[in-house]
Amino acid sequence: MLANPDLIRATDRGLYCPPGDFYIDPWRPVDRAVITHAHGDHARRGHTHYLAARDGEAVLRARLGDIALQCVGYGESVDIGGVRVSLHPAGHVLGSAQVRVEHRGEVWVASGDYKVESDGTCAPFDPVRCHAFITESTFGLPIYRWRPQAELFAELNAWWRDNAAAGRASVVFAYAFGKAQRILAGVDASIGPIVCHGAVQVLNAAYRATDVALPETFAVGDVADRTALRQALVVAPPSAQGTPWLRRFGDYSDAFASGWMQLRGARRRRAVDRGLVLSDHADWPGLHQAIRATGAERVFVTHGYVPVMVRWLTEQGFDARAMESEYGGEQDDGAAAEETPDAAPVSTVAAP
Amino acid sequence: MRAFAQLVQRLDETTSTNAKLAALTAYFRDADDADAAWAVFFLAGHKPRQVVPTKALRALATRVAVIPEWLFEEAYQAVGDLAETIAHLLPEPGVVDDAPLARWIEARLLPLRDLPPDAIERALLRAWADLDHRGRFVWNKLITGGFRVGVSKLLVTRAVAAAGGVDPRLVAERLMGDWQPTPARYRALLAEGDPSERAGRPYPFFLAHPLERSVESLGPVTDWHAEWKWDGIRAQLIRRSGRVFVWSRGDELVTERLPEIAAIGAALPDGTVLDGEVLAWRDGAPLPFALLQQRIGRKTLTPKVLRDAPVALVAYDLLEADGEDLRARPFAQRRERLAALVDALAHPALTLSPAVVADDWAGLARLREESRGRRVEGLMLKRIDAAYGAGRVKLGSGGEWWKWKIDPYRVDAVLVYAQRGHGRRASLYTDYTFAVWSDGALVPFAKAYSGLTDAEIATVDAFIRQHTIEKFGPVRSVTPSLVMEIGFEGIQRSPRHRSGVAVRFPRMLRIRDDKRIDEADSLDRLHALLADADAQRP
Numbered sequence: 001m002l003a004n005p006d007l008i009r010a011t012d013r014g015l016y017c018p019p020g021d022f023y024i025d026p027w028r029p030v031d032r033a034v035i036t037h038a039h040g041d042h043a044r045r046g047h048t049h050y051l052a053a054r055d056g057e058a059v060l061r062a063r064l065g066d067i068a069l070q071c072v073g074y075g076e077s078v079d080i081g082g083v084r085v086s087l088h089p090a091g092h093v094l095g096s097a098q099v100r101v102e103h104r105g106e107v108w109v110a111s112g113d114y115k116v117e118s119d120g121t122c123a124p125f126d127p128v129r130c131h132a133f134i135t136e137s138t139f140g141l142p143i144y145r146w147r148p149q150a151e152l153f154a155e156l157n158a159w160w161r162d163n164a165a166a167g168r169a170s171v172v173f174a175y176a177f178g179k180a181q182r183i184l185a186g187v188d189a190s191i192g193p194i195v196c197h198g199a200v201q202v203l204n205a206a207y208r209a210t211d212v213a214l215p216e217t218f219a220v221g222d223v224a225d226r227t228a229l230r231q232a233l234v235v236a237p238p239s240a241q242g243t244p245w246l247r248r249f250g251d252y253s254d255a256f257a258s259g260w261m262q263l264r265g266a267r268r269r270r271a272v273d274r275g276l277v278l279s280d281h282a283d284w285p286g287l288h289q290a291i292r293a294t295g296a297e298r299v300f301v302t303h304g305y306v307p308v309m310v311r312w313l314t315e316q317g318f319d320a321r322a323m324e325s326e327y328g329g330e331q332d333d334g335a336a337a338e339e340t341p342d343a344a345p346v347s348t349v350a351a352p
Numbered sequence: 353m354r355a356f357a358q359l360v361q362r363l364d365e366t367t368s369t370n371a372k373l374a375a376l377t378a379y380f381r382d383a384d385d386a387d388a389a390w391a392v393f394f395l396a397g398h399k400p401r402q403v404v405p406t407k408a409l410r411a412l413a414t415r416v417a418v419i420p421e422w423l424f425e426e427a428y429q430a431v432g433d434l435a436e437t438i439a440h441l442l443p444e445p446g447v448v449d450d451a452p453l454a455r456w457i458e459a460r461l462l463p464l465r466d467l468p469p470d471a472i473e474r475a476l477l478r479a480w481a482d483l484d485h486r487g488r489f490v491w492n493k494l495i496t497g498g499f500r501v502g503v504s505k506l507l508v509t510r511a512v513a514a515a516g517g518v519d520p521r522l523v524a525e526r527l528m529g530d531w532q533p534t535p536a537r538y539r540a541l542l543a544e545g546d547p548s549e550r551a552g553r554p555y556p557f558f559l560a561h562p563l564e565r566s567v568e569s570l571g572p573v574t575d576w577h578a579e580w581k582w583d584g585i586r587a588q589l590i591r592r593s594g595r596v597f598v599w600s601r602g603d604e605l606v607t608e609r610l611p612e613i614a615a616i617g618a619a620l621p622d623g624t625v626l627d628g629e630v631l632a633w634r635d636g637a638p639l640p641f642a643l644l645q646q647r648i649g650r651k652t653l654t655p656k657v658l659r660d661a662p663v664a665l666v667a668y669d670l671l672e673a674d675g676e677d678l679r680a681r682p683f684a685q686r687r688e689r690l691a692a693l694v695d696a697l698a699h700p701a702l703t704l705s706p707a708v709v710a711d712d713w714a715g716l717a718r719l720r721e722e723s724r725g726r727r728v729e730g731l732m733l734k735r736i737d738a739a740y741g742a743g744r745v746k747l748g749s750g751g752e753w754w755k756w757k758i759d760p761y762r763v764d765a766v767l768v769y770a771q772r773g774h775g776r777r778a779s780l781y782t783d784y785t786f787a788v789w790s791d792g793a794l795v796p797f798a799k800a801y802s803g804l805t806d807a808e809i810a811t812v813d814a815f816i817r818q819h820t821i822e823k824f825g826p827v828r829s830v831t832p833s834l835v836m837e838i839g840f841e842g843i844q845r846s847p848r849h850r851s852g853v854a855v856r857f858p859r860m861l862r863i864r865d866d867k868r869i870d871e872a873d874s875l876d877r878l879h880a881l882l883a884d885a886d887a888q889r890p
Contacts, residue, residue: 142419143427143440146483157874242826245778254372264364264436269825273366308426315420 007083007108008134008300010324015110018212019103020083022051024110027326034085036112037096038063038175041328051078053087053344055123056095057201058206059177074123083277090114092280093127093178094207100128103119110134113327115279117149119211121178121185126214127293127316134323135291137304138281139259139297140312146259146283146285149326152276153186159255159274164192164231169252171234173272176200178280179257180235181214192231199237201323213338220248303327355379356453357486358390363501370504376511385453392512392541393533394494396505397651399747400495403464404472406434409496416480417441420618435492442480442488450481457533462495516542517575524605525552526596530873552597552605554588555671560732560753566711567756570733575682577736578708578716580728581755581857582666583641583649583842584631589613589665591620592675592807599631609648612663612701619699623675624645626667626690627740628705633664636703638727640844641856652813667694668732671740679740686740704856723758728759729841760839760882761855764864764872766794767834770816771827773801781816781828784860786838790853790875795831797851797878798840803860806881812863835867836860843881853878 008017014026014033022032024222029046036042036055038059043052045064052060054071061069074097077086087097090100099110109130143170156172162171173182176199182224184194196217198205206219224231227331229249238256254272259279261267267275282290289300291313300323301309362375377394380388386723391624394400414424419441451459460479464472474617476495483491493499509527513520518541526541570576587606589599596617607614614631620626632639632647637662645663654708670690671679678686693706708731710716720731746754765786783801787794804812810836819831843858852875 131401140425141430143437144415144422188378242779244779250354263431265432267365268367271367271826273368273371275365305426307733308423 005106006046007103007106008110015323015325017080017083017101020081020085020101021048022080022083022085024099025112025327032080034087034099034265035060036090036099036110037093039113039328041114041326050261051080051085051087053089053097054209058209059094059175060205062202062206063177067194070095070231074126082208088128089123089126091118094122094181094210094212096122098126098128100130104216104351106131108132108134109296111136111290112280112291113138115282116290117146119149119182119185119280120182121207125290127228129295131296132152132298132300133294133296133302134302135309136281136289136327137287137309139279139283140287140301140305142284144259144262144283145285146277146279149186149278152278153188154277156183156186156190156255157191159205159253159264160187160191160233162291164255167227167230169230169232169234170259171246171247171249171252171254172276173238173254174200174257174278177203179278181212182278182280183235184214185212187215187233187251192233193203193218193228194218195201195229195232195234197234197240199239200235204337207233212312243298353453353456353483353487353490354448354450355383356489356768359854360490360501361486363503365403365591369507373511373514376503377514378510379697380512380515381591381765384454386451387452388512389535389538390453390457392508392527392538394499395508396501396527396531398531399497400461400494401465401501402495402585402805404476404495406474407494409438409476409492410434412476413438414556414675416443416477418443426637426704426846433473435496435498436489436875438492439485439489445484445488445647448483448484448487450712453755454533454535456760457494458543461491464660465494474880487574506602509556509610512541518542521553521599521603521605524603528597528605528607538770541723551593551595553591554590554599554603555627555677556742557586557588557601557627558741558753561747563733563746563754567717570754573710573713573716575735575737576627576685577734578710578731579668579705579734580640580708580723580726581730581757582629582631582705584629584644584666584729587609587613587630587665588671589617589620589626589628589667591617591624594622606648609653610663611649611658613665616665616697616699619697620693621674623672624693625670625672625756626665627669627671628667628795630663630664630665632661633661633666633701633703640727641842642844642846642854660740662701664701664703666703666705681739682737683734683740684736687736705728707786720756720758722888724885726841727842730755730825732756736882748827757841760861761843762861763788763838763840763881764835764867765797765838766832766869766872767812767816767830767836768794768796769827769829770812780813784812784836786836787832788873788878789870790851795851795875797849798838798855798858798876800838800858800860803839804863806862821836835864835869837862838865843878843885845882851875851878857882 008015009173013028015024015290024034025036025042028031031048033050033080034048035052039055050069052071054073057071059125074087084102086097086100088097088100090098092115098316101108107130109128112124113136116125136156151352160170164242174183192349193310196216201219207214209286245272255276256270256272257278261277297319299313299318299320302323302325306322309318310322359379363372413423428437449837478492480488509524510520513523523541586601588599596614598613600606632644643661650657672684678868691704694702708719710719723730731755733754741751765788767784768787769779769785771783773780785799786795815852816830821829821831839859839861840855840858844854846854
């Protein structure tokens, strides 16, 4: 029997497709890059040609500036060197895509980062049938199971309402791209004004330009009435924690939004009043649901709890292997997040 | 159970004492008496006995989660806590049984003790199936006997008092001794105080002012009584209605932690209240404060703890005798009766704080120089005809107590780490670590967070942000370039500190912009201070 040729393999520059001579989310400069999404560890500067999903265009340009970018709609195919390439929603952040690669009847899918639960700020995850699937594993342990978003937002709203009643601002630390907009789209904006840190406002604009409905948000300078600040929900990147920027809100209550907040130890180390278990990555059941839905026999596991996932999948009868990458996982703690140089990695919960 | 589990999570998540107090108060306000009684039981540090062996619990959880053992182990490694790991791994619950906490404990948890292993297993499975995620975590903690949340008994006392609108001192008294978690006991906590229950009520402590003018300005030395300013824990020992109470200055009832002092109380005549200082004490002299500090931090008093840091009461005032309030009487009179009482009692753990006598102020000043060697902080000056005031009386009222402390040790040290403060100071770097030189390297020796003005803090905060080398969570390491003068009260050897010394009450005296870091002091100087202190010891 002939072994199937590897359509995608790990190289020191990134995931590489030899027949098409292009890279997926390369971490060193290359000629042709297919970008799964605009988070800093996946979309880097310095490539000659970029290909990405149309929904991600505004965000990508906001972050990478003037690049040679070709955009395609989800499901639309392009031919790169005889390889058929199409992008499919990954449900991670606005414009995030799984990359489907087809060559001589063999189909591979690289997932980038993904989340299976739909959240209203980006196209929902769409499973794609394939022979081999490259999956992330950021939350690849069975302790990571997300509660339904409705419950989470009910709690967030109640917390905000209580704080507003007590005349105290509610500060949520959330990664500026993706997580912040999910919070904005999910909260009950009738409770009070919403103030966003400058880093978040830039991304809000990109979301609105892509027709994602977000409630009205203010920059802190726009709020003349100081007492209104005490009723406000404030969304700021984790790097704002402990900075003078927060002083204008006086005595505030704070929360931190991240999948890592699932663990008590991580919540305590963050030293905020509330830990919001909100992630834009798949939880353990989500990872397995996604993998099964592809029908793939071969599974390659990248960034996260790689050995655990490989062993578990092997025991479940998959041909599972590790694939080396330099991706960062959950961004709000990630070292690769360029706009959050202040967010120290929570090393004890980082993946092995 | 849901409300209690939510409370545990709130307490767990926040580091703010006020937020903890608010969460506790809200819980007690809403809780049924039976639940509140159990909540007090667990929160005040009582532990249920472990009813299920850890190994059996792990095996059962692994089975229920339908995962292999290695995966359970990986999960446990990531979480680091068994009760929490299990809570995360169990399958989603069916219909959650939101029975009250008391029912969960009395009908489900306590009976486990007497069951055979297979029945325990069935009971556990049912309990897990009936609880949501938070509930399971608390339940697992309770059955493994590892229940611990970061609240003190004092905080629980304050919350119960606030929820019930009762004097916290009354609640503290009623919480003493064995706590039976019954609704009746909880209701009794909040009952109107009847007069017989005022037995344990302390008087407000009379507080001293620092002497910041010349001692001669106090008038003739003969109008004053001088004694050592002890470096221990200020306490009132109360004997009334056949009961004994020991209160610390923070309105904390510490009777159970100080059995030696309680024993003195038991020997006192009824209707007596003493004011004095609790000290770690051996052979008629105080032991280092650090020993007392360690001792007071201990929850369980093993024979070894009691042997290593025995405590005594050095009494300096008599506030009540034969049930009569003596506070309005002149100090000299109270002191005379106190001396007679201590003498008559002849209790090994009770000493009269001796008078320090000299012919003139200069003589007292010379004796004050012996303070370090005696492990005291200087002298206390009390007018012989003054009444015992309440709290910190206004300056100039005439009856003040003066603390005439010795000058602190002073060392120039380099700022090397900074940490954000809490509450109002949360966005400012206010807690600093200072280092001195040793063999060309800077060795941290003290942490300080008081002594600077708000304006100075703002300046130092800006400095820290501009000179950060690395960040570790809330801590930053700072390029060594800022020298400050650090003052402290005492110094002793400490194998637990990298510098080999521990200093008492370090604080910032001033910023030394005029000094370069190479002009800061060295560890040798700290060792010299240590040798001096040793040499002065009589």
